[in-house]
Amino acid sequence: MTSTEAARRKKGSGPFSWFEWLLAGRYLRARRRDAFVSVIAILTMAGITIGVAALIVVMSVMNGFREELITRTLGLNGHFTGFPVEQAFSDYNEVRDNLESVEGVVSAVAFVEGQALVTSQYGSSGVNIRGMSIDDIEKLPLLHSSVMYGGWEDWDDLEGVAVGSRLAANLGLGIGDAITLVTPNGPQTPFGSTPQIRSYPVNAIFDVGMVEFDSLFLYMPIRAAQDYFRLYQDQLREGFGELDLMATDEEIDEAYERVYTATAVEVFLSNPDGTFAMQRSLEDAAGRPMVFTDWQTRNQTLFSALQVERVVMFTILSMIILVAAFNIISSLIMLVKDKASDIAVLRTMGATRSSIMRVFCITGTAIGFIGTVLGFVFGVLIAVNAEAIRSWVSSVLGVALFPPEVFFLSELPSRVDPLEVIVVLAVSLVLSFLATLYPAWRAAQYDPVEALRYE
Template sequence: MIAGRYLRARRKEAFISVIAGLTMVGVAIGVATLIVVMSVMNGFRGELLDKILGLNGHFTGYPIESQFTDYKETVAALEQVNGVGFAVYFVEGQVLASGRGNSSGVTVRGMDEENLKKLSLLYNSAEQGGFDQWDDSRGVAIGYRLAQSLGVGIGDQVQIINPDGAMTPFGSTPQIRSYPVNAIYNLGMVEFDSYFMFMPLEAAQDYFRMVDEVLKPGMGPLDPLASDEEIDAAYERVPRASAIEIFIDDPDAVGIMRQRLQAVPDLRPLVLTSWQQRNETFFSALQVERVVMFTILSMIILVAAFNIISSLIMLVKDKAADIAVLRTMGATRGAIMRIFSITGTSIGFIGTAVGLVLGVVVAANAETIRASISDLLGVTLFPPEVFFLSSLPSRTDPVEVTVVVCMALGLSFLATLYPAWRAAQYDPVEALRYE
């Protein structure tokens, strides 16, 4: 009751109450800022991880020895391993893509419809066109940013140029072909929407010359005078793949899954590169940034805690006579300490509660707030070309929110100890001498 009375403003104590109110606002701002920033950073990391691992596997396997012609058997064997969700094979190459007067370097990845359906993130991201009858389409799928860059739409022709073309007596000639745009997808990640092009597997194998003509088993030397029909009948086309992507159930179980994959019997030797190895620098930088931002923003709460100390010291000075009267009426030093500890902790508790509500609400509507501010100011906040994502993601972690709230309450309580101790040390005689 006494602590509550000290929190309520009176006319002669208005200045102290204003300081207490500002302190409360400082705690609220610190808590809300920490929750919002950590939620946005969690969302940023989570979205990047989902996008990257939604298209690229947790492991990428490259053949070591002979040509990769048994890719279907290899995928079937890997999918039987405990902990493996699925695996896909593909053909990949670098080309120059040209549209209506514009050109861009892109990565072409050839996949059949069966494997595309496994990549649900890609298969369901088509904004225009689609992947129906993909294997027979003889067309390509490109990201919407690449489509804007090349100035093409559904049905338009895209010309791709591969410098490693056919060999002639005059050297290697570039291989130039045109393909219609059958699908335009939007993954929401600048890298994939700007630099990746997909085409049917057989078309990609043909374009990148990933098909070998080999003699059928049991065929002897051909007659030099054999006809073209006999030669065609004696040879068979053996397609190759560039690599395979392996998707596992637990992205963090890279170490144990590597051992399981390498222990598969009768599996061709593969060089396995995990997603952590491919993105080690990037995600390490994100983790360091998270720790640094948490440390820096925690200073806001620490400053507010010092404000609690100053406001309580002023309150103790103002209430010296009240403290002396309470002591003469039988209040113990412990009771005096509890009064001022409750007063200061209440400031921190109310500020923390307000900051918690404010932070959770803002974090839940981060993208809406960003879009509104961008429209109001006429500028692009968090441009996707810099931050890789087309929207501002936010994921609130209950554990981190609990840590922030506990830290704010803990600092608020610690800030009350010294002023409360000073109040308990007041001598009633000295305090009342000039009253």
């Protein structure tokens, strides 16, 4: 070993010498004489731990909430909704096929939509009715796979309905039970329009995990919905019932498509954020005048509020770390005053001002580093198990935390974003380091003669 290497090892690797690390470590350890200063340091460390953990948990829950909300909303509603302009929308199947041929489009579905009052022997509720064929329902995996009871068998051939689990619970419905749908837009009479009242059996009960859909949406076959909402062209429908009894299924379907209309089509893209670039392509491919609205425009208020809330929560919770950083300043100032004589002795033994400054920088930064690491561990553990912890606390307290009626989702979602975690850790470490500079600078300015005068 050369003399240079020996001197480097004695001094310590990096910009800090071994005695600076040793001295900083001794200042961090509790002693009976320094118990009060050590308690302040522990409380400061706890504050940083709480701040970092709270930031990670809150940001993860908000990420999960936004992701689940987008996934479930776009799982049933398309990235684009196209509405016909002027003429009756009887060529909806052709338009749907044209839109599916556009590059970047995963699928397109046609549907009938309207509102009605649904009643059962146990109550009534307003619902949003959607009429869709089984082929289009299969393009919505979230809906198709969420059936709890019943199923989609012979969906197009049966005049049954599918209801959400919460709606079924509110109305006391089970598979096979009959419901009555009432809408004011019924047949015209000399005295005006009469209500449209029809009964349908419940064929399926679904649960997509989103309160809005599980309590307000009702699905029925598209042809039954077209008849119920009278979405047909009267002048063509008069001859529709006079088809030859020997007509083939293809001839019947062709005649049906000429007579009956749909409300709109929904388009699902491979890239949900690419709506701006796709709108012109969809308008050109539709083959008829249509107005397309994207999901970001439809939900602009909600997702803008979520984005603002994320920024505000990050700022507010960062204040916890900032307060803890100020505690580092106060605890180090107290430590500097308590160790004034030690600093003076070190200066008389040849320690430089920069060396003294590094000792207290290491001490304060170590407090912040340990608090940050503990906060990272606790924060990630809580964020990963957020739903399990919520369920346990709810069962212990007997109180519904994060009720789905308020937060839209039946479970508390959480998604840890590694980039955001890195940002939180970086903010904590930087604030902890900056908080050490002033006390360390004050320690380095001590005059050994003045410090030892009254010793």
